[in-house]
Each structure stands twice: as structure tokens, then as C-alpha cells.
Amino acid sequence: MTSVSKKKHSFGRNKRTKLANTILQILLLFVSAVYFYPIILMCINAVKSRREMALSVLTLPKKIIWSNIAYVFNDIDYLTLFRNTMVVTVIGVVGIVSISSIAAYMLSRRSTTRYAKVTRAVLIAPMLIPFQTFMVTLLKVMMGLHLTGSIWGLGIQYWGFGVPMAVFIYYNFMKTVPKEIDESAKIDGASTLRSFVSIIFPLLRPVTITIIVLNVMWIWNDFVLPLLMVNSRSSTRTLVLGAYGYIGQFVTQWDYALCAMAMAAIPSIIVFLILQKYIVDGVVAGSIKG
């Protein structure tokens, strides 16, 4: 808000900026409408008949074909796939948060020991190793450990891939938590584990939210790892794999494909709209610290 005196002082200029602002707003409205149009196209064509889609994909459907949704819902067994995606995400995120926070806590409290220094380096270094450089041998290792072909196995694998960034973020934050807090708890007779769980972990809340946001978005939308690990049976697929199944090498039935895509994408868009502030803040915090 500009103060009254300032407004009076530069009236002509303000009028000009106001006009410029309006033009900018209209321009932005146009650009953002074009920018968002692909998402809308996906949604409107998901409920169009194939015949109408052949005539035009741009317009709103004259008649909404609910049966597209019903067909895809049953065909990919949406509830199972939704549950699978949910289970993988929850297992992954809970595991990443628990094992990373406790490791980062220990590392920051014993940071001067050689063991802690080496461990920290070992835990964080994988951030520099691209996934594609070891995906082939990863599949071999995971087959050996019987972690392929199961939703639980997939969720557990994310622990390893999520640890490096989570430890990095937690460790940097732990440095700002005074040692006196857990030391006084220990003098009162609490064990290290107990003082971590009941005193330190609650203090980590802001970074925990960042880590949860980043990992939920990543795991929910991930494609390559589920493709390698759980795509062989339809009962173990995730939502993204369900949509992938409709895309043919040569011919694609776009009405069903778009429907499956929308049904996979809309949950994440809704979650984003609800938790917008946390997600944007979390993404920023994660990349500036990472």
C-alpha cells in the first residue's frame, strides 16, 4: 500500500504505472491461459466421445461421456493402483524421514569424530550419481534381494534414494539446534533415542515438512523406478504406469489414455492447490539447501 502523501506527490507517474500494470495483467492472463491450456485439453478430451474428438479436440465436449471414466476406472483397477501409489509414497516418505533424521542427528552431535565425517560424506555423495548410471545393475541387485515385483519392495527402495538429500537438509538444520537441549534431557535420565524422539524430532518440524513435500511429489510422480521394478503385473502398478499402459507403440486410444492420465494427474494437482504454500516453500528450501 502506498501512503497518501506519496500518491499525491507523483500522481502522473502513478497513473502511468497503473495503466502499465493493467496491460501487464491482461497480457499475463493471456499467457497463463495458453500455458494452462494443455492441462485443460487433457481434462476435456478425457470425457469426449472418440467421434467428437476426431472433429475437434479444442472445444468443450457437447456431451460428457462419463463411461470413459467408468471404463478406465475398471480397466486399470483404479482403486488398486491408487492404493499402490499411496502405499509406495507413504512407505517411502516415512522411511526416508525416520532413517535420515536420526542419522543426521547423530552425525551432527558427533560431528568431530572421524567416523561421523566419513559417514556423512558417504551418505551425501550419491546426490552426484545420476540414477541412469546404475539402473541396470540396480535391477539385478533388487532381484537378488527379492525387492522387485512388490509394492513394499518398491517403497523400501526409495529409502536409499531419498536419504542423501534428506540427510543433507536435516544435517544443516541440526547445526542450528543447540546441544544443551538434548544434553539436559540426558541428565534427566532420558536415553539418546528417547531424547531424539521426544525433544529433537519435534524441533525439526519445518525441515521435516520440506522433506515430506519434496519426496511425496517425487515418489508419487516417479516413472523409471516403478517401470523397472513393478510393471510386470497389473496388480502392482502405480498410477503413472497405469496411464503408460494406454499409450501404444503405433496406435493410442486417446480417449481412454487421456482419462487415465487425468485420473493420475488430478490428485497431485488438487494436493498442490490445497498445500500450495507448503509445496512452493518446500521446493525452494530444498533446492537452496540442496
Add this chain to the structure above:
Amino acid sequence: MRKKILSNQRTTRIETISFTAPAMIMVVITTYIPFALSIVYSVTNWKGLADKATFVGLDNFIKIFASDPDFMQSALFTIRYSVAFVVLSNILALALAVILARKMKFASFFRAVFFVPYVVSMTIVGFIWEFIFTQGFSSLYKVLGWGFLNLSWLGSQNLVYYGVVLVGIWQALGFYMVLYIAGLKTIPNDVLEAAEIDGASTIGRFFQVKLPLLIPSITTCLLMSIINSLQVFDTIMAMTKGGPGIASMSLTLNIYQDAFIYHRYGIASAKAVVFFIMILLLTKVILNALGRKEVDY
């Protein structure tokens, strides 16, 4: 007394190890062992997941560089993709950020619109655009009659590059925009006001005051966009699978194909090693180059 101190030290050590053990075990299993195996298999002729592999020395590496035109072409494509992606997405994101970081009506609404593609799975983004390129453009052509809409954007050797770059930028733009907005918000207002009082124009203020102060954000965004674009996979896999021919084949897709379609695991592992060294060197070079340019007022 002495005994007690000793046993205390031991419990401390046991605690340190056991609290870090779960994270260590998971990282070793999911990353270090597979990565080490990649290096091991890069010097073998490993052909199938169940197969025994025999040692072939540096044959795979020689083959990659001497007689594998696909590898060189996909490396070239990856670099071309990266250059366009990094330059365009950073410039556009910065421009959007400068506009949307100001106090104005609906700023948060516009920010949300640009961020939505980033929360959708990259694979689905690829499919949406495959649909638009193959079905949407022809519908638009009927309405607007613009010639470029009638081209086969994903089916032509020359055009597919632009299509793939466009989709990559569309998906990630909001992410970099948000990072730049965060950077702009850390610039203290008094610095900008001082520049205004000194008579600097809007453009002058941007290039001489804001931009130097944004170097940390620019460093972050450049580094992230370079690393992310060199690893481009999901969107291309969804849209073209590297085609037509190998016109949109990225290095990561080439590795994937060698392994899971042609079952040349040895060659794929060797390519993975080369790719890793490439990324590592590049990261180091960029960090060194950018590290010296930070400004502090």
C-alpha cells in the same frame, strides 16, 4: 571410574553406529553396490540379467567411441537439448519472476498456474504433449490456418528437437521461476530504493543492482537445470521413445535401450560410466566458474 568412562565411550560408539546404520545400509544397497557393479560390468560382455559375464577389457569403451554412432549422436542431442533448455528456461523463468515477484493483484494466482505442470508427473506431461502435437495441432490448424501447426512436430527428424525442448521447458519453467522469486525477495528494499533515488532506470536497476545480487540464485538454477537436462528421460520416453529413428535419443535413453531392449548390458554399463564421468567433470567446471562471481553488498 576409569572402567565406567570406557564403557560410556563404547556405548557412545555403538549408538553412533546403530543410529546411522539404517541410512548407511540403504544407501549402500541402492546406490553404491549397483554403481560399483556398473563399473565392474562395464569391462564385460554381460548380456542378460541371469547371464554370466566374461571379462573383455576396455573393448566396450573402444566400441562406444569407435563404432557406435548412436552413442555419439545421442551425446550430441543431449548437449543440444541441454544448451537450449538451460538458456531458455533460465531467461524465461527470470523474466516471469521479475514480473510476478512484484506486489500486484493475482500475482499468486499466476504463479500457481505456471507451477502446475511441475507437480504433474513428467511422463504424463510427455503424453499430454504427444496428444497435443499429434491431435491438437491439426485441430488448431483447421481453425487458425497457421502453417507451422500442420507440421509433424514429433514425426520429423528436424522438428522433434524443438518439440522436445518446448515440453521440457513447459514442465520445468514454474520450478525455476519459484526459485528466482525466492531470490528476488531476499534483495533488501533499501538497496533498490537507493538505486531509484540515484536515478537508475527500471532496466538499469535490473541489470546493475538486481542481477548481481541474484548471482546465488542464478548459480543454483543454472547448476540444477544443467544437471536435470543432461539426465532428461521421462518426457522423451513418453513422447517419442527417442524417435523418429534416433533423432530425439538422449544419452540416458540410449543407455536404457541398450540395456533393456537390446540386452547389451555390458555396453550399457560402459556408457553409464562415461556418462557419470561427464556429469562429474561438468559439475566441477561449472561450480568453479560460477563460484568466483558472487557479489556481496
